[in-house]
Amino acid sequence: MSETWYTQISEVKPNEIRLRGYRIDELMGKVTFSEGIYLALKGELPSPEITRLLDAIFVSSIDHGVTPPSALATRTATSTGAPINAAVAAGILSINDFHGGAIYNCMGVIEEGLQRVKKQDEPVEKVGIEIVQEYLAGKKRMAGFGHRLHTADPRTARLFDLAEDTGIAGIGVALLKALQAGFRQAGKDLPINVDGAIAGILVDLEIPRDLANAFFIIPRVPGLVAQFYEERTTQRPMRYIDPTSSQYNGHENRDLQERSGE
Amino acid sequence: MSETWYTQISEVKPNEIRLRGYRIDELMGKVTFSEGIYLALKGELPSPEITRLLDAIFVSSIDHGVTPPSALATRTATSTGAPINAAVAAGILSINDFHGGAIYNCMGVIEEGLQRVKKQDEPVEKVGIEIVQEYLAGKKRMAGFGHRLHTADPRTARLFDLAEDTGIAGIGVALLKALQAGFRQAGKDLPINVDGAIAGILVDLEIPRDLANAFFIIPRVPGLVAQFYEERTTQRPMRYIDPTSSQYNGHENRDLQERSGE
């Protein structure tokens, strides 16, 4: 007979389902999806500040058009008649070191930097410069920096603002900015990309690094669903999908003020 | 040269990303994850009532313990050393007709029923009874009814309450309840499961049926992430995973009131 093994996520009994101790039907209607996600992952409900930042992280990564490899893999599978779950899975399998997966690697850089700060009892600014110089000497690419399209990623700036506003920005974000300053001092104006910004914030939220890429995968899944649906309903099967020949013809520019004015 | 093709989801230019016309950095911090998801999928931001119901749908399906096949597939892959995206993908590939996929099939039953209501100009109650009798005569199982564990799924009751409260419950939910009444009249007290309840609400929200299972996949992804993390951090690799020998040893029962009293 099999040995008993334990779980701390959910307790499921006939007609009673509890997530981390709370009845799921009590949570429904009272907590938002982001609060529920945090509860599932961390075991406790988040503060309003954390919730606000989480929502911003998730909203930042829902979609990035048709050219990211995850969107293209989902569309390629869809184009062959794949059901929704297979199409989304193909997309998720295209989230790795060079796309989405930089969160994990960048958290590694930050966490190692913070250990140096502590061990060497030096300011983050100094450690940031040191690490950058080692990377440059080794001709290594640093995860979380640079983007094939954006020179100043608007998501990064907004995430840092919100992290400051909510008081969550701490030593993780500080070290990330010290790395950027290190690059600038070396004459390289490398932007922090959205993966990097999320990495810095996750360090300050004390999210374990094993969960890093989940903060890209979770929000990108609905984006992949949108890509699946558009491919399935507007394109013919088995077309050749050239990422460079796509064009946007959706809703014209608008802003949220207009909405509240409705 | 490839022909131009079109997308209406996102417009991405250097340093400017727009989702359905809105700047992503304006959305961040102002809309919740659920609102962002609805915007991505439907092209417009939801009303507060829809948002409340969406959050409830998503929270209802985040996790259901270690025994659903999707959780077990994720744990099985994790147990071999899979990275997080592969572990989650294995879980998503286990969401099909018999697990999670009933939303699509149940929407089919409801939509067909509503066409009859219209075509035959008959009340939903009558059509509900008719359809059930056809299923019973054909010995067919109706998607959205029955559960291997719950006789009265607490998520279903809560979803129906919220659908009423928000004024969203309409003819979709009505037809679903007519089907349940049809079963009762035939002497079968079959519960509507959470997939069925979501199906009824999605019909009333005018969500296209091709998106049906997304409303299970999107919320279950964070649950699969939680299963991945627990397996990876608390179990040894390559163990034999017997679903029937697991036990909950997490946080004791608690309710949200306690939280607000903090």
Add this chain to the structure above:
Amino acid sequence: MSETWYTQISEVKPNEIRLRGYRIDELMGKVTFSEGIYLALKGELPSPEITRLLDAIFVSSIDHGVTPPSALATRTATSTGAPINAAVAAGILSINDFHGGAIYNCMGVIEEGLQRVKKQDEPVEKVGIEIVQEYLAGKKRMAGFGHRLHTADPRTARLFDLAEDTGIAGIGVALLKALQAGFRQAGKDLPINVDGAIAGILVDLEIPRDLANAFFIIPRVPGLVAQFYEERTTQRPMRYIDPTSSQYNGHENRDLQERSGE
């Protein structure tokens, strides 16, 4: 405690592994991979004729260049840094109704046709014409016919020759050819594609239809591995992969005679 459940595929004891009753270490070195595959799937070793045809089916479907969606999905995932298993899985998830999956659907057409032949006691030729006329009347596309590139698929002709040579071609292949004749009579010169040819042969080999697409997936996996390896070793990560701008620069044309002349 869990109920005992049964398997007939392999028996595994400490230091003894048996596949369908044979010791695996006895099979090794004595049977070929194709014979082993047939043994695993059907429970018995194949005749030399079946083995020859199986090898031809498998060789026919190993690769078809970089433009099939499965190759592109594998390359897209690879381009993000995916490990080999994830890259191959993304490719397999792009094998569906419109690519590779036609074997299953074409077997359905053939099996239904054969039931008519039996039930109506009519010759295959007549039934073939009947079915085609129904498809044309319903404006339905018939699985197994037509190709986006080939007007006379060289793999189909070769498979039919080998099926004749080995004496395996029977009523399945006959019905398939009757369907083609039906199209010709209706003025449509539609080629049988490789999926169709495999479908006809699988019917004659009495392979269950649930296994149909395995006869494309099994051989295409090594092709996807080749695509993974070439992408990983010759291309930079995160490139835009336009299927229409690829060119072959591999080994020049050669034939097997040259080889034996070595």
Add this chain to the structure above:
Amino acid sequence: MSETWYTQISEVKPNEIRLRGYRIDELMGKVTFSEGIYLALKGELPSPEITRLLDAIFVSSIDHGVTPPSALATRTATSTGAPINAAVAAGILSINDFHGGAIYNCMGVIEEGLQRVKKQDEPVEKVGIEIVQEYLAGKKRMAGFGHRLHTADPRTARLFDLAEDTGIAGIGVALLKALQAGFRQAGKDLPINVDGAIAGILVDLEIPRDLANAFFIIPRVPGLVAQFYEERTTQRPMRYIDPTSSQYNGHENRDLQERSGE
């Protein structure tokens, strides 16, 4: 317009398909599946000796019963109604460091060892002992050694015999055996598992390490297909799959002599 990119695997023109320069319809019926696989991966057809060894490697890894995680993931997905490609993909995603993936890691150990042999100009025996001592000192587990069930894996012995018979066993196999001798000298009688044996042979076949795990994935796919089919046709959906309560009730023990006596 997209830049031209190059491939050396297949050339596909209307009605002409060439794999590594050979017409696919000429290969069909003349080369076996294993020869075709080698051609696709390495660019040349294998010698008869290599073919024999390849067939043995592939046959060795087709199936290992219902308890390997890949089989369980495939069965779990199947149990929810997954189509064959999704069920197989879920299985492949469960092939990682602790299951099947040891080939890659063990090739790493061997290749590093061979570099030392060359650099230090020392015999493999000495280097084998050195490496083992470093692993033991660092309390590291060495990939390719040990098995949760077999103390003397019958597949390993047979592979080594065939590698000797065919004259392919070289410095890769020698170093692997030197490692085993190193463990023995340290008082540990660790068996080389089938992943390890394959790793040693792949080094001698000059297969690039990036392809390592393909030599487990390619043959295991048909095994996963067999698991899919058995689960789908003999078990009810959504059952609890306890790996430890399965039992073999298939064909009784037999050997190949009986077959030739038919």
